[in-house]
Amino acid sequence: MLTLYYAPNSCALASHIALEQVGAQYETVRVDFSRSEQREPEYLRINPKGRVPALVTKCGILTETPAILSFICQLFPAAELAPLDDAFALAQFNEFNSYLCSTVHVAHAHRMRGYRWVDDPTAIAAMQKKVPQTVGDCFQLIETEMFKGPWVMGARYTACDIYLFTLAQWLEGDGVDPERFPKIADHRRRMLQLPVVGKVIAAERGSA
Amino acid sequence: MLTLYYAPNSCALASHIALEQVGAQYETVRVDFSRSEQREPEYLRINPKGRVPALVTKCGILTETPAILSFICQLFPAAELAPLDDAFALAQFNEFNSYLCSTVHVAHAHRMRGYRWVDDPTAIAAMQKKVPQTVGDCFQLIETEMFKGPWVMGARYTACDIYLFTLAQWLEGDGVDPERFPKIADHRRRMLQLPVVGKVIAAERGSA
Numbered sequence: 001m002l003t004l005y006y007a008p009n010s011c012a013l014a015s016h017i018a019l020e021q022v023g024a025q026y027e028t029v030r031v032d033f034s035r036s037e038q039r040e041p042e043y044l045r046i047n048p049k050g051r052v053p054a055l056v057t058k059c060g061i062l063t064e065t066p067a068i069l070s071f072i073c074q075l076f077p078a079a080e081l082a083p084l085d086d087a088f089a090l091a092q093f094n095e096f097n098s099y100l101c102s103t104v105h106v107a108h109a110h111r112m113r114g115y116r117w118v119d120d121p122t123a124i125a126a127m128q129k130k131v132p133q134t135v136g137d138c139f140q141l142i143e144t145e146m147f148k149g150p151w152v153m154g155a156r157y158t159a160c161d162i163y164l165f166t167l168a169q170w171l172e173g174d175g176v177d178p179e180r181f182p183k184i185a186d187h188r189r190r191m192l193q194l195p196v197v198g199k200v201i202a203a204e205r206g207s208a
Numbered sequence: 209m210l211t212l213y214y215a216p217n218s219c220a221l222a223s224h225i226a227l228e229q230v231g232a233q234y235e236t237v238r239v240d241f242s243r244s245e246q247r248e249p250e251y252l253r254i255n256p257k258g259r260v261p262a263l264v265t266k267c268g269i270l271t272e273t274p275a276i277l278s279f280i281c282q283l284f285p286a287a288e289l290a291p292l293d294d295a296f297a298l299a300q301f302n303e304f305n306s307y308l309c310s311t312v313h314v315a316h317a318h319r320m321r322g323y324r325w326v327d328d329p330t331a332i333a334a335m336q337k338k339v340p341q342t343v344g345d346c347f348q349l350i351e352t353e354m355f356k357g358p359w360v361m362g363a364r365y366t367a368c369d370i371y372l373f374t375l376a377q378w379l380e381g382d383g384v385d386p387e388r389f390p391k392i393a394d395h396r397r398r399m400l401q402l403p404v405v406g407k408v409i410a411a412e413r414g415s416a
Contacts, residue, residue: 048353049307059296064310066274067302074295087282088267094302095275099257101310102272110325117318118338123331130326145256 002026003056012053014166022076066097069159107134132175143181165191210234211264220261222374230284274305277367315342340383351389373399
């Protein structure tokens with residue numbers, strides 16, 4: 001049994017969808033950000049970073065979306081969510097997920113989590129102002145340079161699709177029109193039609 | 209033959225050391241940030257993100273340090289720079305590198321690259337002011353929660369050590385006293401004594 005700690009509308013959605021997609025036996029625990037539960041001692045014992053996701057496994061606890069996604073792919077190879085048999089394709093898979101966590105998610109985080117990098121409220125407001133541009137630039141680069149189609153890596157559906165979908169869900173909130181990126185917008189509509197995606201979104205909404 | 213595009217004092221040092229460590233046949237191309245070569249059309253054809261590192265392989269070009277490190281580890285399994293035979297240990301390896309790229313490197317980047325996230329010069333200065341705290345907090349977490357010793361992952365030296373060393377080289381510049389973190393400071397001294405590390409640092413300095 002795996003246990004996923006998550007918060008609704010967070011990047012933990014990617015790990016949640018991946019667990020559902022591979023048919024894992026798992027349970028979820030909601031961390032209530034509105035009550036700052038992620039900073040409570042009880043949760044910090046699970047994840048000292050005070051973030052989600054965290055995946056409790058029989059071997060220990062894992063954090064960081066790219067690592068959790070890769071672990072799920074490796075634990076359930078029959079689901080074929082990563083090109084485990086091809087070193088270069090796997091490197092491209094890692095490259096894409098690494099870009100999402102280190103650049104795209106970070107650009108987004110400057111809207112709601114500016115206090116991580118600055119104390120001055122005026123500076124936080126200045127950061128928020130630039131978010132539509134920085135997030136938009138990221139998705140433009142994905143649209144024109146990275147997305148092969150019909151899926152992120154081409155013919156094969158992978159965990160990259162799940163992760164991209166998760167971050168694309170934030171576009172409107174970040175002040176970016178999703179229709180600026182026709183391939184990503186179409187991808188998002190197709191992802192939303194997948195039964196596992198609908199099921200996980202409904203489950204997270206139900207708990208909120 | 210592999211070709212690494214790098215800039216001195218950048219995170220590309222990690223990929224450079226890893227290539228040397230595994231005994232890869234490779235050449236390096238210096239990207240001159242002082243002349244903004246990373247934003248020239250010639251380099252953007254290599255890496256549209258305008259960043260380093262980029263690794264040109266016979267299969268295509270790879271970017272993002274965690275992806276390049278994992279690829280090198282997989283291409284040269286005899287060097288044993290990643291726990292490729294243990295899914296959970298490999299996930300911990302990915303988790304550590306993911307934290308470095310998405311949180312530690314990002315905290316550091318707010319000192320010199322604040323313009324990525326904000327336009328207002330006052331806000332950029334406010335960001336810079338907080339860098340010693342944010343970078344210090346990251347290394348404190350590594351010191352107390354992640355670093356197993358004598359190497360990052362415990363008994364086994366891995367690419368995580370190379371990547372941690374690379375970012376620890378920035379501590380003084382970020383206004384953080386490295387001696388606050390005895391385990392990481394000792395690790396850095398041991399890394400600096402490795403012949404491959406000395407050789408790569410000398411090569412990057414010689415080209416600067």
